[in-house]
Amino acid sequence: MAIDPVQRIALPTVAQSYVFRKNPNLGNVDELEKTVKVLKQGLYFDLEHFQSAKALPAEFYGEQVWKALRVMLRQNWLAVGHTKDLVKPFDYITLNFAGGLLLVIKDEKGKLHAFKNRCTHEKKILVAPPEYPEKGNLSAVKRLDNNKKILKCFYHGMKFKINDESPLTKYVVDTWGPLVFVLMQDLRNRPEQIELEKNRLQAMLAPLNEITKDMDISSFQTDDEEWNDSLKCHFALFDGNYCDAAHILETHFKTLAKTLVLPEYKCQYFGPASLQTCPVKEETSGIPGGAMAYYFKLPPTAAINIYKQNRDRNIPLPPRAINMDSIDTNIVRPIDRKDTVVTFGFHFPPGWHKLGILKKLLKLFGWDMSLSGKYKASSKRIQYEDRDRCENAQLGVENDLGDDIDNFGHFLKPEILKFAFQKWMVLELEQIVVEAKKG
Numbered sequence: 001m002a003i004d005p006v007q008r009i010a011l012p013t014v015a016q017s018y019v020f021r022k023n024p025n026l027g028n029v030d031e032l033e034k035t036v037k038v039l040k041q042g043l044y045f046d047l048e049h050f051q052s053a054k055a056l057p058a059e060f061y062g063e064q065v066w067k068a069l070r071v072m073l074r075q076n077w078l079a080v081g082h083t084k085d086l087v088k089p090f091d092y093i094t095l096n097f098a099g100g101l102l103l104v105i106k107d108e109k110g111k112l113h114a115f116k117n118r119c120t121h122e123k124k125i126l127v128a129p130p131e132y133p134e135k136g137n138l139s140a141v142k143r144l145d146n147n148k149k150i151l152k153c154f155y156h157g158m159k160f161k162i163n164d165e166s167p168l169t170k171y172v173v174d175t176w177g178p179l180v181f182v183l184m185q186d187l188r189n190r191p192e193q194i195e196l197e198k199n200r201l202q203a204m205l206a207p208l209n210e211i212t213k214d215m216d217i218s219s220f221q222t223d224d225e226e227w228n229d230s231l232k233c234h235f236a237l238f239d240g241n242y243c244d245a246a247h248i249l250e251t252h253f254k255t256l257a258k259t260l261v262l263p264e265y266k267c268q269y270f271g272p273a274s275l276q277t278c279p280v281k282e283e284t285s286g287i288p289g290g291a292m293a294y295y296f297k298l299p300p301t302a303a304i305n306i307y308k309q310n311r312d313r314n315i316p317l318p319p320r321a322i323n324m325d326s327i328d329t330n331i332v333r334p335i336d337r338k339d340t341v342v343t344f345g346f347h348f349p350p351g352w353h354k355l356g357i358l359k360k361l362l363k364l365f366g367w368d369m370s371l372s373g374k375y376k377a378s379s380k381r382i383q384y385e386d387r388d389r390c391e392n393a394q395l396g397v398e399n400d401l402g403d404d405i406d407n408f409g410h411f412l413k414p415e416i417l418k419f420a421f422q423k424w425m426v427l428e429l430e431q432i433v434v435e436a437k438k439g
């Protein structure tokens with residue numbers, strides 16, 4: 001498969017504005033420092049010379065580095081959910097990010113807040129995240145319907161207002177299109193830092209604005225069906241796979257590879273975000289005039305896949321043709337070191353769910369023939385193929401005895417964005433060690 005080397009484009013201005021938690025639990029920092037040095041040696045190459053670099057060894061996916069990766073997750077913007085779930089006052093979502101408990105909720109005026117989902121008294125979970133349904137208190141939020149406008153811990157009854165003054169740990173929250181992002185740091189006493197962080201997020205997402213400027217995404221509807229796929233693997237294996245254009249032909253030879261014009265595949269790096277683009281064939285995709293596929297990754301947790309009906313070929317659309325643009329979003333959520341959940345959200349222009357009477361009947365029996373149904377089914381097939389490869393890679397790193405002649409892997413040419421992603425993570429780890437050593 002011919003895949004173009006990376007195409008350089010102007011980088012958005014990204015502020016280096018990390019705020020480090022004092023004394024994070026990193027275990028033995030000297031040992032961690034040694035490990036990071038080894039990882040860095042393998043990846044100490046630039047984008048021009050990446051093929052001489054060495055991919056991350058099994059050690060990266062072990063317990064010692066995992067502690068530092070949990071800190072890394074708290075220093076970066078994380079995609080956490082969909083705006084469709086946060087429409088009315090007191091709508092909320094809860095989730096667990098590598099042990100970080102999160103509650104995102106709208107206040108009575110419609111302002112979005114993100115809190116640590118833990119009581120300040122004896123640290124009980126306030127509202128149950130899906131993984132621990134028995135350990136929270138969903139009824140506490142239901143009580144909000146009675147105009148109480150508070151969260152009440154059901155252990156000893158402490159009450160928390162939902163506003164900027166809440167004593168709960170308060171994180172920074174922002175949105176882009178259908179996605180909600182959270183930075184798990186309490187910066188409420190530093191409004192200028194909040195501004196900087198929000199600008200950093202929007203600068204990293206700027207390429208998406210360019211891609212979607214003629215798509216009217218505000219009219220898109222997010223499908224009710226949100227799909228959570230559980231993977232028995234490290235999140236970095238899944239993320240790395242996303243950034244790896246070399247696997248498409250082999251792993252997805254029956255699915256994705258059939259629809260893409262692979263010789264025209266391109267990889268672009270924005271640091272730390274990346275974009276893969278490829279034309280989509282008209283005949284295999286069923287999209288009149290074909291389309292352009294955009295796969296945008298904002299590490300560590302967001303991926304946004306856009307299929308934009310081809311605007312460049314001047315092929316007239318049939319009368320009353322429907323808009324065939326689409327977006328699907330992946331929220332990659334590390335639960336634990338070998339345990340990752342990927343939440344798929346599907347976002348379609350109006351008309352994608354329409355069904356005639358016969359197709360409606362078929363849907364009752366689980367056979368969704370709508371455009372959206374077909375799209376979701378094909379996304380799932382591709383995800384099953386990816387999940388299989390990622391879980392297999394996890395077995396590979398778990399069972400590594402470190403006795404190979406060379407414990408590092410190597411990169412193929414189309415893996416350039418995987419190299420960039422791995423190098424970004426190692427640089428994050430290095431920065432965490434430097435800060436930890438300052439004490």
Ligand code: FES
Nearest residue numbers: 119121122153156
């Ligand atoms: S733990 Fe919440 S009130 Fe005591």
Ligand SMILES: [Fe+2]
Nearest residue numbers: 241251252386
């Ligand atoms: Fe894939």
